[in-house]
Amino acid sequence: MTTHRIVPCSHERHATAILDIFNEAILNSTALYDYAPRAPESMGPWFAAKEKGGFPVIGIEDASGALLAFGSYGTFRAWPAYKYTVEHSVYVHPDHRGRGLGREILQALIAAARDRGVHALVGGIDAANAGSIALHKRLGFSHVGTLPQVGFKFGRWLDLSFYQLLLDVPLEPVDG
Numbered sequence: 001m002t003t004h005r006i007v008p009c010s011h012e013r014h015a016t017a018i019l020d021i022f023n024e025a026i027l028n029s030t031a032l033y034d035y036a037p038r039a040p041e042s043m044g045p046w047f048a049a050k051e052k053g054g055f056p057v058i059g060i061e062d063a064s065g066a067l068l069a070f071g072s073y074g075t076f077r078a079w080p081a082y083k084y085t086v087e088h089s090v091y092v093h094p095d096h097r098g099r100g101l102g103r104e105i106l107q108a109l110i111a112a113a114r115d116r117g118v119h120a121l122v123g124g125i126d127a128a129n130a131g132s133i134a135l136h137k138r139l140g141f142s143h144v145g146t147l148p149q150v151g152f153k154f155g156r157w158l159d160l161s162f163y164q165l166l167l168d169v170p171l172e173p174v175d176g
Contacts, residue, residue, distance in 0.1 A: 004101075006108055009057040009070055015043035017067035018057075021091045030126040030158055031091065033151040050074065055086070056112045060101050068096045071105035073113065076122055084119035084173060090132075102135055110139065110165065117170035126151075127159035136163040 009018065023037040050057050050072060059070040073088035090105045113121055125132045127146055137143075141163040151158035 009059040011047040058108045069101040087122045121165045123163045127161040141165045
């Protein structure tokens with residue numbers, strides 16, 4: 001059995017591995033509705049935005065320190081009244097899919113969100129991604145809507161489904 005550990009990701013240690021996972025997903029899946037691989041220079045601003053927003057980047061490393069999976073969340077929408085809602089994403093290296101790592105990352109993101117007083121986690125999932133949808137349902141997320149044909153990739157229209165988990169925090173939300 002492979003041993004692994006959950007770690008906070010950093011630009012210095014994990015940017016290259018995260019970029020590799022992103023780019024594999026861009027080129028071979030509808031997990032990201034991008035067309036072109038991201039450049040290495042994109043990772044500095046990506047990590048800076050996560051740090052500025054107080055958003056975690058959580059990874060799973062194997063015993064040798066290789067990144068197997070990661071996840072994060074960020075701003076759902078830019079208006080202030082959405083401050084208790086985040087949009088999350090989870091990515092698993094293609095060589096390590098189907099081993100429960102996505103579940104571990106998503107559970108860690110839920111725990112981090114609860115600790116930070118987030119009330120709603122939202123995942124935008126390609127409607128044909130049965131594995132991700134099943135994972136979200138197993139962890140208590142509910143389907144809250146699908147936007148038909150909002151993406152176009154690989155020569156076909158893509159439907160985007162939204163799954164949401166409401167948490168029992170914050171105890172005393174405030175306006176402003």
